[in-house]
Amino acid sequence: MGNSPVVLEYANNYQAQVVDLILQIQQQEYNIQITKEDQPDLSAIKDFYQTGNGNFWVARYNDKIVGTISLLDIGNQEVDLRKMFVDKEYRGKKYKTAALLLNNAIKWAKEKSIKSIYLGTTTQFLAAHRFYEKNGFENISMEELPENFPVMQVDKKFYKYRVD
Structure with a gap:
């Protein structure tokens, strides 16, 4: 395998590694007190994300979800x-890895004729803020979000990316 991870559509056989990766980053790295039970979407990724114009991808390096x-x-x-x-x-x-994942998601959005990608994040993910801004996301206020945007309790900073 080359020096870059490969981006693949989520399949159920990745679930345990996906959950482990996300919880490890949330709990250990960022000290966010959140559990798997607090995130029911992690137990139903296919049903929750892979529907309509949604999808879920993993970056895989050798046999590891990264x-x-x-x-x-x-x-x-x-x-x-x-x-x-x-x-x-x-x-x-x-x-x-982050650029590969984001570029893949934006490509998908273009193919699905998506108009805008929104996101909410916590204030402590400073490197993520820089990454999103560097990749064309505009900082917006909570009032600028579409009314059907599901604001999470931890979300305090919001972004919009115009796909077209």
């Missing part, structure tokens, strides 16, 4: 970017 990203269909040709997590060792220029 990143995740999803688009949740929120109607009106708009999606919510969620569950973007990359293993600490696979961040940055060497592997470009």
Whole structure:
């Protein structure tokens, strides 16, 4: 396998690794007190994300899941970017995992004629803020979100990406 992870559509056989990766980053790295039970979407990824114009992808390096990203269909040709997590060792220029995941999701959105991608994030993910801004996401206020955008309790900072 080359130096870059491969982005694949989510399949159920990835579930345990996906949950482990996300919880490890949330709990250990960012000290966010959140459990698998607090995130019922993680137990039903196919039903929750892979419907309508939504999807869920994993970045795989050899046999290890090293990143995740999803688009949740929120109607009106708009999606919510969620569950973007990359293993600490696979961040940055060497592997470009986050860029591979995001570019894959944007390509999907274009193919599905999505108008806008929205996302909410916590204030402590500073590197993520820089990454999104560098990749064309505009910082917006909560009032600018579509009314059907599912704001999570931890979301305090919001972004919009115009696909067209």
